[in-house]
Amino acid sequence: MAKQVITVGGEDRLVREDTAKSYRGVYWALISILAFAAIAAIVFFSGILSSAVDGDMQSPAQIERQAGR
Secondary structure (H helix, E strand, C coil), X not given: CCEEEEEECCEEEEEEHHHHHHHHHHHHHHXXXXXXXXXXXXHHHHHHHHHXXXXXXXXXXXXXXXXXX
């Protein structure tokens, strides 16, 4: 069975190939989730900041009334 080296706590360990793949997969999953959360936060806060800077804050009801005219 193939062996691969992974680094755990600054120490290299020789493990089976399937164990190494799952170890790397967990880290990639965590990094992907964090990246998604960061991108979502940037988009959310940029939307809030852009609407706050406009100065023309309207409620959804006011927007609907204007669109119905």
